[in-house]
Amino acid sequence: xxxxxxxxxxxxxxxxxxxxxxxxxxxxxxxxxxxxxxxxxxxxxxxxxxxxxxxxxxxxxxxxxxxxxxxxxxxxxxxxxxxxxxxxxxxxxxxxxxxxxxxxxxxxxxxxxxxxxxxxxxxxxxxxxxxxxxxxxxxxxxxxxxxxxxxxxxxxxxxxxxxxxxxxxxxxxxxxxxxxxxxxxxxxxxxxxxxxx
Ligand SMILES: [Cu+2]
Numbered sequence: 001x002x003x004x005x006x007x008x009x010x011x012x013x014x015x016x017x018x019x020x021x022x023x024x025x026x027x028x029x030x031x032x033x034x035x036x037x038x039x040x041x042x043x044x045x046x047x048x049x050x051x052x053x054x055x056x057x058x059x060x061x062x063x064x065x066x067x068x069x070x071x072x073x074x075x076x077x078x079x080x081x082x083x084x085x086x087x088x089x090x091x092x093x094x095x096x097x098x099x100x101x102x103x104x105x106x107x108x109x110x111x112x113x114x115x116x117x118x119x120x121x122x123x124x125x126x127x128x129x130x131x132x133x134x135x136x137x138x139x140x141x142x143x144x145x146x147x148x149x150x151x152x153x154x155x156x157x158x159x160x161x162x163x164x165x166x167x168x169x170x171x172x173x174x175x176x177x178x179x180x181x182x183x184x185x186x187x188x189x190x191x192x193x194x195x196x197x
Pocket of ligand 1: 055081082083160161162165170
C-alpha cells in the first residue's frame with residue numbers, strides 16, 4: 001500500500017538511493033507485504049509511548065497480537081527531525097527515496113521542517129506533504145499519535161526514513177506474539193532471534 005502523494009514524482013526522478021537503502025538490513029525479506037491498516041480509536045486496546053532520539057527509538061522493539069489496534073504516542077526527544085513509520089522493509093526502502101527528495105528540496109533541514117514547502121504544489125497536483133496514516137514526521141519536542149491496526153504476522157518494522165537514520169540503526173522490530181499459531185510462548189525464547197543489532 002503506497003499512498004504517498006508524491007510517489008509518482010519520486011519514481012520519475014532518478015535518484016541513486018540504492019546505496020542508501022539496500023542491504024542495510026540483510027535481505028531475505030519479501031513475504032507478507034501487508035503492514036496493516038489505519039485503526040479506529042474505538043478499537044484501541046492499549047497505548048505504547050515511543051520516544052525518538054538521535055538516532056534510535058525507545059523502546060527498540062514492540063510486541064503485538066495479530067489484529068490488535070494500538071495507539072502509538074510518538075515523542076521526538078532528539079535534536080533532529082525524525083519519523084515513526086510502520087511498514088515492511090521494502091516499504092521503508094521506497095520511502096527513503098521520497099525522504100531523500102524532501103531533504104534535497106529543503107523540506108527537512110536537520111532539526112526543522114519547512115511546512116510551507118510541504119504544502120507547495122509540485123506542478124502536477126502533487127505535494128510533498130507527509131501525511132500517510134502509517135507514519136508521523138516530527139520536529140524536536142513535538143508529539144503526535146498514530147492509531148494502527150496490525151493485520152497478521154508479517155515482516156513489519158517501525159522505522160525512521162530520514163536519510164541516513166535507518167542505516168544508523170533507527171528501526172525496531174514489530175514482533176507478533178503467538179496469537180492462534182499454536183507455537184509455544186515466544187515471549188522470552190524468540191526475542192534474541194529477532195534482535196538484529
Ligand atoms: Cu530519524
